[in-house]
Amino acid sequence: MPRKPQSRQTCMHCRPNPSSPLKTRLGMLAAELSMFLALLALAASGCATSVADAPQLSAKKAPAADKPHIVNKPMPASLEDAPLIPREVLFGNPTRAQARISPDGKWLSFLAPVKQPSGAEVMNVWVAPIDKFEEAVAVTEDKLRGIRGHSWSNDAKSILYSQDKGGDENWHLYATDVATKKTRDLTPIEGVNAQIAGDSQQFPGEILVGLNDRNPQLHDIYRVNLATGERKLVQENPGVAGFITDDKLNVRMALNFTETGGQVWMLPKGEAGETGFPDWDVIETFGPEDAMTSGPAGYTADGKTFYFQDSRNRDTAGLFATSTETGETKLIAEDKRADAGGALVHPVTQKIQAVSFTYARREWRVLDPTVQADLDYLGKFQDGEFEVTSRTTDDTTWSVAYILDDGPVKYYRYTRPAKGGPGERSMTYLFSSRDDLDQYPLVKMHDRVIESRDGMNLVCYLTLPPGSDPDGDGVPNAPVPMVLDVHGGPWARDGWGFNGEHQWLANRGYAVLNVNYRGSTGFGKEFINAANGQWSGQMHDDLLDAVDWAVKQGIAQRDKVCIMGGSYGGYATLVGLTYTPQEFACGVDIVGPSSLVTLLQNAPPYWAPFMPVMKLRVGDWTTDLGKEELLKRSPLTRVDKIERPLLIGQGANDPRVTQVEADQIVEAMQAKNIPVTYVLYPDEGHGFARPENRMSFNAVTEAFLAEHLGGRYEPIGEDFEGASITVPTGANEVPGLEAGLKAAGD
Template identity: 55%
Template sequence: MALAKKIGLSFVLSLLVGVAACAETAEYPPPVTPPPPPPARTADATPPPAATAAVKGPAAPRVDTSLIPRDVLFGNPDRASPQFSRDGKQISFLAPVDGVMNVWVGPAEDPSKAKPVTADKVRGIRQYFWAYTNDHVLYVQDKGGDENWHLYAVDLKKGETKDLTPIDGIAARISGVSQKIPGEVLVGINDRDKKVHDLYRIDIKTGEKKLVFKNEGNYAGFETDDDFKVRLAMRKGPDGGDVFIDPNAKPKEKGKEPEPYLTVPFEDAETTAPVGFDGSGKTLYLLDSRGRNTAALFELDFATKKAKLLIEDAKADVQRFITHPKTGKLQAAAAVFDKPTWQTIDKSIQPDLELLGKLGDGELRVLSRTLDDKRWLVALVPSDGPVKYYRYDRDKKKTEFLFTNLKALEGKPLSKMHPVVIKSRDGLDLVSYLTLPKASDPEVDGRPDKPLPMVLLVHGGPWARDTWGLNGMHQWLANRGYAVLSVNYRGSTGFGKKFLNAGNNEWAGKMHDDLIDAVKWAVDGKVADGAKVAIMGGSYGGYATLVGLTFTPDQFACGVDIVGPSNLKTLLATIPPYWAPMVATFHKRMGDPGTPEGTKLLEERSPLSHVGKIKKPLLIGQGANDPRVKQAESDQIVKAMQAKNIPVTYVLYPDEGHGFARPENRMSFNAVAETFLAQCLGGPVEPVGDDFKGSSLQVPAGVEQVYGISEALPKK
């Protein structure tokens, strides 16, 4: 069965960088179908030379000592991601040790007695889970953001940690754990061929591995069952669609591959996929948009392919699931338009969900369940307060508050996030999220008392989405006096295949028009001051920032680009080897560099091709080890701007990848960004203070353009 359901974790590929302490999401190894971009930097990807253009020093921005400190919003949480061991005797969570996030374990009845069981001293652990042995915790980690993930096992009795995948240059992918095989884990490893992953069973205690499936079919991913048997293998078709093969089926001709079990055309590829098998291996859960628009949830008899519709929603794809910890049966699922709409499949948990729904205002998330299903760990996630964690006893129907993720957030002037639906110029519904400074919205109706400076915060992916909830970036910017608007532009996931496919070949086209339409909505509605709108984002959001300053140079007052590609041709030319099976999809959605038309489109839609049009201030942040958007993507646009004497400030982190994982680096970049935005939009700032301490921050270009940054840098 799919690992997300097996181990009870929510795997979210977060392409927005600067994940705050108050956020519940975290980065994790790339899923089977990651968004496009390139491998780690090459040896010659050196920082560009310092700018030669003379720039007058900026004026000091207004300091406000009442602001919520950045170290609260972007530092480590007190505790996060609590889980029960499978037998319910122990509880675990992530918490800092000397400022670095590690796994803590203690008795389930008394979390205060928990002690750290891992000893990461650099990047911090962001995802972990329990083995079915109840004596081992498993986690993944890379080096410096290179995304060459290794899987580690912590033996709680011996106090030892073992690297289960001690091979240089590989990106391990966890494929499954099973109550039937508690002492092993199923892992994909690309050591034989960097382009594909073979599947191995690895002994958690000894590290010994046994080959389960040799990937000679160029498969991009697998669905396995509780016996660690490969039931479906997926490859991308030449049209960018998906082909699922049952490797256990009998082929029509000897020596040939079996006929496809499931064929998904390109237009349905992002909205049709297996969710996983139940514990018996006889039932396959499938999200399917074929013959419809939104992805509905079906239950299939795997042998006969007889399908039963379980849940559907006319406006949104089914995206979230609650699964029985022992049987693997799906018990509830939710479609997410502006907020999750849960529907129950197994009525036995309906009373539990109704009772937990009374905990308070916010989104309820079931995080962990014991194997006997007697106790749950749940989170209540509001948009304007810390996350609250509870223990729930199903027999007694009793909830017990455990702790919040960050005590320092309690009582802070946080703002509510408001879902809004904005019409695009061609009639699409753009589900968006607006957060306003608390003092500007006394009636809490999502309308300020006067137009405000605004930050358009663009999500990454682009095949991802923004959601409602506690968002550190929104809270930070709103607290600094800005309206904050996040827009699910066309191409975003979760709103049906028509909406997603409307973004095909529309990078810097209609996808950007949607962002402009959202700004117009905000200005016309007197939410935003049209002369003071900044654009900011990470990954695709960074690209959108560069597009905003090049394609619509008069629209935005300034831009903040974080790990954004500047040249779509070089982006696609440097796709990591293990993403090669998905290359046809990238070409269909962005432009095919193998055709004259595609090459022209990619050149036209690259901000680097229009760099001379930039006239507004630009801040760029980049990780030197980024395997998706290489350092060269930022280097080349900085060099091009310098060649034309266009000012730019460039911040580089030699120990980061696609986003800033270390809290010291997050805080240092956001200290720079806060002052940069204040110079552009006029908001207040918290002084840099000690926010550069412990950071690897370098400023290869434009240090003199952001007030106080040069003075705050460590003296060499």
């Protein structure tokens, strides 16, 4: 089951490189095993495109580090005194995002909009000399969906990114030459899902790429030249989930899932032939109970140390290191509350220097004394949580992002002494992700731990309307309407930090509650395994328990709670309205499955290696008895129970939760004369990537919530302009929707 759609998150701002999740060098494997389903891809567009005439970014030189220009307005005394924050400010393109410094330290890259002839602004990659931000120019030329992630090649000559068409997730990988501003499609094959599988400082002009061109279910590994696009087969996939590579761009290990949902690691045996290694030996076996909380994290550059996460004989996953020469294995970091999560990795040696653990808030554990002073400095410099988003090869310059809960992401250039020794450290302010938030009062996010009915601790995040909580204790003066915002996955998690959705809904008068229900990642294997077979069962009970807590605490009004979410969160919404029809005042389902049988039957072909895990944790769709059990937990079979208003959003090209899921529940509701509003986007997939589409759906959602929860709202206005929005049914159920559609069509 996929993660929460990007369109509902501010996730493009921080996609760090060296401090990303532990499995930084898994190649085709995901940062979390659950992300295998998301099948890591950057985001890209264009083929042999010249953008020499791209417009220059209209931005002033960045202010000094001690004078960042974002200063939020004081908190108003009441909601009525707080100005409406326009949707454009919270859900339009960020001003800038994703600061990256090139490996040679000469260039700064970032994402920012480029205005198109149509008037639309589309996210592209911009590059500036490291000390001349005002000279930034766009080097890519995506014209439609926008680039959502980028990185530098190790030779500092190219920007790497990927893009699909209309959300179909058939990603193409692209390289843009910074000097010539020309873009090359490195994987010019239609209908193929391309993934970066490895890179190396030792071979800076090449990368490893996974392609399922031979077999749609399996990704083979190719070595690709960035300058010419020439590719050579390195390893044919014998039927495994993924490979682990090393700094010599060799395939060192394979990972697969067993028929019972466990995990095995394999080493090649014999000599490699033209199609790679033909035979493999299993060296490690993990039972189903450990498969989601254990996994390889890669090799050091010299190949002498292998890092991995392991939850065997323990609950939370610790970080371990094995000497490939002696076989000695050591536990190097652990936390009894949380799994090992992010890692700070040296850019050349690939040694893990620090590890993060996130229970409610992120905490760093230093493993390498040479970065202790750096992390101390970064931790004290600014409020919030920091992430290192890039490091130069000589390791004297880092880009750092600071995440706040009540303000945009702030990016800095950090200069440090060589090898972390004595000397001066300094920070230079680069930019903020949004320049248009400074005029609005933004609210705080409170982390809370709620106990479930069977004694499990649920880490949650709560945001309250401005002016409702003058003493800042996380409880309003009087209960308010609430939105229960359910994350996707379900093998993902919610976290602390700036959340545009929270600020938006709180500004409209609602409390917003995120719940890390059982099955969420990062809290140990007992917590994740407690969700097995519990879709619409105890996973839903956790959400109900969180609502009960909010009501008892005087936070939420019992009769004014909406359940909303994307992907699994959309499924949870449909469960809420069909299995507990009087619990919620309304629901918003975004790309959520309505039938677990059709969800699993229509999985993308490249999910095949992971499907044994789905069978264990969701259910068996291959037998009559299994289908019967899955249907018992499918909202589609309980449509007649729906009593409360429902809004559904769907992308027509979604390869994970196909349009069938939305169509069939809408048709079933219509057959029983149950009202529903169905919003469909013909050019979107699993979530809404185009800002025009995001804006239009959020405009509909806001009016829908105001109608059923009583909050305030910004009229739809011109938010349908440029969007591909269609409403097959139920436009009359949402205030202003019919008029907005008519105005957009005129």
